[in-house]
Amino acid sequence: MNPMTYKGYAARIEYSEEDEAFIGRVAGIRDIVTFHGASVDEIRAAFHEAVDFYLSTCAERGEAPQKPYSGKLMLRVPPELHARAAMRAEAAGKSLNAWVAETLAKAV
Structure with a gap:
């Protein structure tokens, strides 16, 4: 299974029976960035939105965003x-x- 990726970040996604929704988290960084959606299209859009928000928030604060694992x-x-x-x-x-x-x- 290939992970969902966007701008170099990967998503860890699970299905919550209780919420009847997909729950996601940006993988490979210590900061906690989460998102959710009821369908694959919704979870993908929410993932993109969460990464964009994370990057813009870091820029506004003058902080460098954490980088995902490099593969090295x-x-x-x-x-x-x-x-x-x-x-x-x-x-x-x-x-x-x-x-x-x-x-x-x-x-x-």
């Missing part, structure tokens, strides 16, 4: 683990980055 992940691992991972990646015909991303995706 820096890790420190023991050299032996690094070597074994590099060997597994090479054996699979992949770069270490591609192999780790694939392995991590399977784990989460």
